Amino acid sequence: MPKLLLFDIDGTLIHSNGAGRLTIAYALEKLFGTCGPLEHYNMSGKTDPRIITDLLTAIGIAPKEIKKQLPAVYELMAEHGQRIFIEREMLACPGVPELLTHLAGREDVLVGLLTGNSQLTAPLKLSAAGIDPLQFKVGAYGSDAMDRNELPAIGMKRANQLTGSVFNGNNTVIIGDTPADILCARAGKATAVAVASGWHAASTLADYHPDHLFDDLVDTELVVQTLLAE
Numbered sequence: 365m366p367k368l369l370l371f372d373i374d375g376t377l378i379h380s381n382g383a384g385r386l387t388i389a390y391a392l393e394k395l396f397g398t399c400g401p402l403e404h405y406n407m408s409g410k411t412d413p414r415i416i417t418d419l420l421t422a423i424g425i426a427p428k429e430i431k432k433q434l435p436a437v438y439e440l441m442a443e444h445g446q447r448i449f450i451e452r453e454m455l456a457c458p459g460v461p462e463l464l465t466h467l468a469g470r471e472d473v474l475v476g477l478l479t480g481n482s483q484l485t486a487p488l489k490l491s492a493a494g495i496d497p498l499q500f501k502v503g504a505y506g507s508d509a510m511d512r513n514e515l516p517a518i519g520m521k522r523a524n525q526l527t528g529s530v531f532n533g534n535n536t537v538i539i540g541d542t543p544a545d546i547l548c549a550r551a552g553k554a555t556a557v558a559v560a561s562g563w564h565a566a567s568t569l570a571d572y573h574p575d576h577l578f579d580d581l582v583d584t585e586l587v588v589q590t591l592l593a594e
């Protein structure tokens with residue numbers, strides 16, 4: 365049975381050095397004249413539309429108006445990202461390039477993304493960290509749903525459509541660095557693999573009982589064995 369591996373981006377594949385926050389600030393200030401309480405906002409594991417909606421409703425903008433403006437916000441975020449991602453020195457997380465190279469050589473694996481980033485921003489961030497976005501054959505993005513827990517089903521459906529194989533919770537693995545990634549894997553009845561390469565300590569992630577927990581993705585052989593276990 366082929367396996368679908370859906371990777372989170374920030375804190376899992378790459379370190380973005382606060383660049384995501386800067387793109388949100390840029391876009392919201394340009395469109396709304398303010399980025400709301402962004403400075404004190406915890407973005408960890410949240411989708412872009414969730415973050416944008418929280419920040420703007422906090423300053424009294426109606427959700428309906430925010431929803432209408434989301435595509436314009438994504439455009440501006442990507443536009444700014446294109447300028448700043450390279451200079452922010454985004455880096456691939458340890459072991460990630462080696463792991464992706466290994467996975468690309470396997471026919472029993474479909475590698476994809478499950479990220480809170482919009483579909484426009486995701487490839488820009490990956491490229492800036494030296495990771496070829498084209499190696500991810502499917503994706504479920506923040507621009508697809510505000511609730512991260514809806515993204516597994518979207519990723520699986522796209523994988524089904526692309527390959528004709530059946531992907532569901534039984535043969536899908538979701539890899540991420542936050543409690544929200546673990547909960548979202550549960551929502552999709554998928555296998556939850558947590559990696560403490562982001563902001564959350566392994567002990568924090570352990571509290572959410574992922575199926576597997578790594579400090580990092582450096583041990584390619586062990587990680588592959590775990591990701592592809594039946």
Ligand SMILES: [Mg+2]
Nearest residue numbers: 372374375541
């Ligand atoms: Mg993350």
